[in-house]
Amino acid sequence: MAAPQGPLDHRYRGEHPVRTLAYLLRPDRGRLALGVLAFLVKHSPTWLMPLITANIVDIVVRHRPVSGLWLNAGLLLLTLALNYPFHLLYVRCWYGSARRMGNRMRSALCHRMQQLSIGYHSKVSAGALQTKVIRDAENVETSLQQTGDQGLSALAMLIGALTVIGVRTPAFLPVFLLVVPAASALVMWLRGRLRAYNESFRQEVEHLSSRVSEMTTLIPITRAHGLEHTALRRMDGTLRQVLAAGLRLDRLNGRFGALAWILLNALGVGCLAGAALAAYHGWLAVTPGDVVMLSAYFSSLTAAVTTLMGLTPLISKGLESVRSAGEVLQAPDLEQNAGKTEVTAVRGRFDFQDVRHVYDDADRHSVRDFTLTVHPGETVALVGASGAGKSTVLGLVIGFLRPASGRILLDGVDMQALDLRSYRRFLSVVPQESILFEGTVRDNVAYGLTGVGDEEIRAALRDANALEFVDRLPAGLDTVVGERGARLSGGQKQRLAIARALIRDPRVLVLDEATSALDSHSEAMIQQALARLVRGRTVFVVAHRLSTVRGADRIVVMDEGRIAEVGSHGELLRRGGLYARMQAVQSA
Structure with a gap:
């Protein structure tokens, strides 16, 4: 397979899909040529049959030596015998090239999806992207394979038959x-x-x-x-x-x-x-054999031309799938990290300086005039009504979103100048809905890490209050959790997500409604685990339940994208402002 960056180097925007297809097939040009040659050899009996039949008819009608009959029959049997090895060679070259091209196309799509911004993914459904990776690539593969089978067959008949006619009966x-x-x-x-x-x-x-x-x-x-x-x-x-x-x-x-x-x-x-x-x-x-030959060739050539003309819908379907994949491959909404400063260490200080952000097609800013300094090791909670801008701030912290104006400084450096991929090595996120894949407990906790031993995994599970239920699972660490963790409860999945965050020992931690969907028992266990997780780290917490953020160093109350209040739980209650009113409503 080509290197990951290879298929992405092509300028998909504005290119004709045939050019894009040729680009994806470029590494297999030699194999395709060999496949065409193999097809012409293996398909030769179809256009040689009328000629050999004509020769045999002439031998019979004109009483020529019978040795000619055996010679023609032997020639036909030889071409038939050659069909098997050359057909296998054709399948290996032509079909293999189509499969590899489809694989390059899927690889290019997957790499581009990893490069596209979260804003792009929020606008395009996962189902649509999945269709492009699976069905569109399959359509292009199938179109190329079937076009080869039918198109080469028709072309071989056309070239062979017209050559024989031109030589024998011009x-x-x-x-x-x-x-x-x-x-x-x-x-x-x-x-x-x-x-x-x-x-x-x-x-x-x-x-x-x-x-x-x-x-x-x-x-x-x-x-x-x-x-x-x-x-x-x-x-x-x-x-x-x-x-x-x-x-x-x-x-x-x-x-x-x-x-x-x-x-x-x-x-x-x-x-x-x-x-x-x-x-x-x-x-x-014209001999009697020529009469038979010309009659046979007429129907064969007509069928060949009809086949070539009938390939148009099949080719159009394949090219339309290339265009569909190109919608992703040419999408300009990329997270640009090339040439930016790599982050090698993080202390955890954030300075938000008059930050504003607006989503595409939105009629107002989701965050505006946001100015805040977060010190290393500080826990800051973001609270407010739905749509107040809390999740947008988290997206800015993670680097999924960029400020429309203003700056965010990480340890004194503008995040616009940083390679965010290297920054995220020092960051962990515990989302509202834990995202697990269909692998073992070990695979999910150590996801993306190498050289992690069982003792480290067990220590992280212990700190996340997850070891007690993992040890009761049928295969312990080797238990398969099912697709999206289907075999685990909500609290168990969330504790595995916390263990995944703990084992990375992050400097910056983002907790997005980490306990909102849990029962009181699971919430208590997770709160204990989170208390261990936040120690010595810069933490951003979003919560609707105010009871979960009482222990935060500072609570930032947001209203319509702006900071309404900042203070500790006790300070905000004494002020009697928006936070106090929210507390009263939830306590009622």
């Missing part, structure tokens, strides 16, 4: 060069007339899908009110429409298919009759 070459493409274009025109009916049938099927989804959703209400017959009548009406559209499409397909078949075969009969007359009257140097 007088008929102009006829084939004119009549065959014209006949194929006529067949494609007939098929194109069906497009409107295919579209109508597709719309009816989509309507049926919508109606089935609606029916299944309404089943509890339908059954509760005894409306089964009403629901079935609605469904039967839709089914009748789908049936009528399908039957109409089938009849038209039948008519056009029969017309196309009659047309092609009538032209084939005309070719056969013309060649036979030329041989009978001696107008041209």
